[in-house]
Amino acid sequence: MTHQALYREWRPRIFDEVVEQRHVVYALRQAVISGQIVHAYLFSGTRGTGKTTLAKIFARAINCENPQNGNPCNQCVICEGMLNGSLLDIVEMDAASNNSVENIRRICDEVVFMPSQARFKVYIIDEVHMLSTGAFNALLKTLEEPPSHAVFILATTEPHRIPATILSRCQRYEFRRIPIDSLIGRLAEIAAKDDFDVDREALKTIAVLADGALRDAISLLDQAHSSFPGKIGRDQILDLTGVVQDEFLQQISEALFEADAAALLTLIDELVMTGRDLARFVSDLAQHFRNVLVCQVTEDPQQLVRATAKTLDDMRQLAERVSTDRLIAVIKGLSALLSDLRWAADMRTALEIGLIRLMNEQIVGSKPDRLIPDGPPAAPDPKPPAKPAGRSTPPPPATDRQAEPEQTSETAQAESEQASEADTDASEIWQRSLDRLLADGHMALYLFCRPAMPVITDDRLHLVFDPADRINYQEACQDNSLRILKQAASAAASREIAVQPSLNEQAESASNDVQPGTNQPAWIQKIKDAADTLGVPVEMEE
Ligand SMILES: [Zn+2]
CATH class of the missing domain: 3.30.300 (GMP Synthetase; Chain A, domain 3)
Incomplete structure (x- = not known):
């Protein structure tokens, strides 16, 4: 897969090449320089923020025969053995697929033996929160009395799922989401070096979509490069990921808040015809309103809303017209709709109904003079439906359907x-x-x-x-x-x-x-x- 290739190609191989997570890089390099290595480290943070990359650099650095200012040399026998995977003293394990007590026991049994070539036996256990309770207990025994040559590097996206007994024995490092500007900078550097024809808006869009994960950002850039022969712009990236464009979301919001059902249905038709993922669309729309909400409550939304200047402007305008309560109600409604969609036999109809219901709730909640009577049960209609024009027969008197008179056999017959x-x-x-x-x-x-x-x-x-x-x-x-x-x-x-x-x-x-x-x-x-x-x-x- 080519998109992995680019990520591997650009994976930092020494501490100096790691541009993010400075606090972690500094501490780890100091540990190498001072020789103060502990037996267990815990790297926690969202995916794609460099946990395994730094674990591997650190594993080489503490074993390198010729470290340079804390960096591994990447040339000695040990470094090379680790880079090409031939050195058995470094063990990488994915706990998501090896989470049983046997998997951990095997590690604990072999950790007591001296390393074959390196100074330290290093065990990198990724997604460590996936271990079973039994496996954690087995690991705990080793962490309580580790051999002097053993180093465990545990990586996780969910540190709260790790037992406190394990946590207390680890030196912890938290990996932060990579800020959008840093992602753009890194992508621009890669694009320039590899001669990709990609514009700034496209890079920004990739950075927004990657949501703080450098690995995802580089993969997306790679995918775009191999999918589109010419210049890569924002539209190509959106096409690639099936994300609905901001302008489209803006149109949908207009239709929703202006109670324009015809426009709403036309837009949904457009959405279906272009083959967009409907569940993703609902989630994008909810995110859009969340951003409008942010525009409403802060003076300086740029920091919290990842959007282009034009989109931000549109959001600000909408934020001035719609109340906070309405926005929150719509976001809640969309989240309920998202879970409904998962079970819907006909996603299109479910989406149409869901959005029109939201639209009606808005009207019932805010503009009684434009009431649409078939609103949701939560907001019952206080008025009878308006009498439509051109009705020839007067509407029949409303009778209680539960208490209809019993028919005699004669009237029943008739x-x-x-x-x-x-x-x-x-x-x-x-x-x-x-x-x-x-x-x-x-x-x-x-x-x-x-x-x-x-x-x-x-x-x-x-x-x-x-x-x-x-x-x-x-x-x-x-x-x-x-x-x-x-x-x-x-x-x-x-x-x-x-x-x-x-x-x-x-x-x-x-x-x-x-x-x-x-x-x-x-x-x-x-x-x-x-x-x-x-x-x-x-x-x-x-
Ligand atoms: Zn080396």
């Missing part, structure tokens, strides 16, 4: 005749109801209910949802939703008609390989009968 006539039009009525929802501006409810399959029995429109659309079903069950649906369906059918959402539990049972219950609720039987009569494709397993 109504079922009426119903059977209407049944032939079940999908037509449903289609007209959906059109009505759209026309009346109930965009979210429209999207939620669109996947449902309509079945009409008596004076009821059953909306049968697939188990995969459970979220849609739950939204349709909200009191608010039911009222709006009932109005739309009644208007579409030109008579009063109740709406009852249901989950197609037959399909769910079948898909879970669970024997369906023998006592079917009456409505399932009704749907089955109606479906049989009409030849509607409802899957009903006996």
Whole structure:
């Protein structure tokens, strides 16, 4: 893999070449010069910040036959043996894949023997927090009474997962995230030496994406160089990583806060058509609003927001228009949406619904005069939906769906005749109801209910949802939703008609390989009968 090659090529081989982590470099080099070597070191910090690089330099430096001002010479037999991996006195182990007590026991058994060539036997254990409890206990025994020639260098991204008994026996060094300017400087140096045609904006974008990890930054530069023949700009880097561009995020925010559902859906369509990763997009959008929030609370956001000057300007403008509470609500909503997306059968619909719901929450929370009635249950609609223009039939009086009067056999007979006539039009009525929802501006409810399959029995429109659309079903069950649906369906059918959402539990049972219950609720039987009569494709397993 070429991107590893570039990183290896540029991996520092002496302390003097390490430009970051000065505090660690200084302390380690002093230890080499003074000869004060301890038996256990712990290097902790986020990935790609140079922990293993410094561990290897240190391992060579303490064993080098001809160290120069604390640096390894990289030319003596010992240094060369370590660089080409032939020297057995240096053992590197990845605890993520060797975390058992046996792995550590083997090390502890062999550590007692003298090194073959070097002064110190050095064990570099990466991702040490992955060790099992038994393995930690075995390691602890060795750390309590280490042979004089043993040096352990433990590296971890999660020091809080290491037992205190181990921590207390280690000399600890914390590796910091590499600042963005240092990353850019290093990338520019590499690009210049290797003659890459890459502009400053591209380097800055790489540095932002690498999030403090030099290894990731160099890998990304390498990948860009091998992927694009010509000049590498910011767009190429964004293309490569599938990151949504700032301008696009800005447009989405505008649509969200201006409650422009049509624009929002068009932008999502664009997103889907260009094949972007939708989950990544939601996470980018949340990050975008986090940055807007930072612009709102600090005078000097440049330090905390990794963005270009133009993007920062746009963010500042948005920050002035939107309240802190709204921003926080949107960020929370996006994070919930992100976890919903993981389980969504249809990510696109889930994304559309999620964003439109967020949009409506904004309106309900802030602009009562522009209320959209099918808001979330947390913010119930205090007003009935606005009467749409051009409605021919007056809306039927709202009745409690739980307390409908029992029908006498005579009226039931009459109504079922009426119903059977209407049944032939079940999908037509449903289609007209959906059109009505759209026309009346109930965009979210429209999207939620669109996947449902309509079945009409008596004076009821059953909306049968697939188990995969459970979220849609739950939204349709909200009191608010039911009222709006009932109005739309009644208007579409030109008579009063109740709406009852249901989950197609037959399909769910079948898909879970669970024997369906023998006592079917009456409505399932009704749907089955109606479906049989009409030849509607409802899957009903006996
Ligand atoms: Zn040497």
